[in-house]
Amino acid sequence: SPWAHRTLIVRNLKGLEDVIGLSVVDHHMTKEGWHFSEPETTPGAILDTVKCVIYVFGSHAAFIKEIYYKANKDFVGRFTVPVLWDKKEQTIVNNESSEIIRMFNSEFNALWKIISLENSSDKPELDFYPMPLRPEIDAINEWIYDQINNGVYKSGFATTQEAYEKNVKILFQALDRVETHLTTGNKHYLIGNQLTEADIRLFTTIVRFDPVYHGHFKCNIKTISHDYPHILKWLRRIYQTPKIADTVNLTHIKAHYYVSHLNINPTAIIGIWNGPVLDFPIIAEEDAKETHA
Numbered sequence: 557s558p559w560a561h562r563t564l565i566v567r568n569l570k571g572l573e574d575v576i577g578l579s580v581v582d583h584h585m586t587k588e589g590w591h592f593s594e595p596e597t598t599p600g601a602i603l604d605t606v607k608c609v610i611y612v613f614g615s616h617a618a619f620i621k622e623i624y625y626k627a628n629k630d631f632v633g634r635f636t637v638p639v640l641w642d643k644k645e646q647t648i649v650n651n652e653s654s655e656i657i658r659m660f661n662s663e664f665n666a667l668w669k670i671i672s673l674e675n676s677s678d679k680p681e682l683d684f685y686p687m688p689l690r691p692e693i694d695a696i697n698e699w700i701y702d703q704i705n706n707g708v709y710k711s712g713f714a715t716t717q718e719a720y721e722k723n724v725k726i727l728f729q730a731l732d733r734v735e736t737h738l739t740t741g742n743k744h745y746l747i748g749n750q751l752t753e754a755d756i757r758l759f760t761t762i763v764r765f766d767p768v769y770h771g772h773f774k775c776n777i778k779t780i781s782h783d784y785p786h787i788l789k790w791l792r793r794i795y796q797t798p799k800i801a802d803t804v805n806l807t808h809i810k811a812h813y814y815v816s817h818l819n820i821n822p823t824a825i826i827g828i829w830n831g832p833v834l835d836f837p838i839i840a841e842e843d844a845k846e847t848h849a
């Protein structure tokens with residue numbers, strides 16, 4: 557999901573792979589919610605590494621909801637991903653991706669002084685929510701969340717023609733706004749010419765846009781590939797940032813949406829398009845040209 561994907565990216569970029577464990581649910585969200593599968597049957601899946609559910613001592617959980625119930629046996633609500641689990645306290649620390657990425661960004665920096673991890677020297681200084689840029693990041697996050705990250709869901713799950721048309725138009729107006737924003741001054745990133753959480757939060761939606769939202773959620777007024785050249789270039793730039801491509805599993809992404817939402821896609825047929833070529837190599841050359849111009 558785009559929400560879990562954000563946390564994966566910040567975990568990788570901050571070099572927290574050895575500090576924060578990772579489990580990846582099966583892409584098929586059933587009536588029972590998210591569940592875990594063996595990587596042999598579902599490539600890319602990672603069994604529950606927390607093993608907090610003691611049916612048989614130390615056994616893996618089968619469903620995400622077991623983890624919620626372990627944290628609070630009376631839990632009422634949606635069993636969503638991502639979930640950040642505290643192995644020591646045996647409970648859920650947080651299940652809100654926007655908060656988890658902030659924790660990854662700042663809460664583990666002191667650790668680098670205690671344990672020295674490979675290539676870690678620049679990680680504490682890597683700041684995706686730098687103080688001077690916070691007002692701008694907050695402002696852009698707000699409308700991008702409402703009109704784009706959540707906008708695709710509002711369009712895709714609309715149950716009236718009116719609601720669908722209203723939301724899909726707002727969505728594309730917001731994409732037009734991002735395109736204009738990036739075009740002005742030929743920006744490499746949304747804010748301050750550096751990679752911030754605003755880029756990471758938008759990236760996980762844009763990388764799903766043409767392959768999934770365009771068909772499955774009927775977000776089809778335009779495409780990123782053909783109608784938004786600056787967003788496309790920005791998408792490729794982020795994708796080509798070291799350690800980000802590893803977090804993008806298009807097979808998993810497409811199978812999740814087209815197969816899990818049978819109310820809007822009862823045949824479970826997976827749309828064929830994979831969207832734009834993400835590792836298109838022109839970016840590095842273009843950036844070099846721009847820098848020397």
Ligand SMILES: N[C@@H](CCC(=O)N[C@@H](CS)C(=O)NCC(=O)O)C(=O)O
Pocket residue numbers: 557558559560589634635636637638651652653654
């Ligand atoms: N506030 C959460 C939202 C997470 C969320 O909605 N996750 C979806 C991913 S598609 C989910 O797990 N849905 C399962 C359900 O609603 O049953 C965040 O951003 O972390």
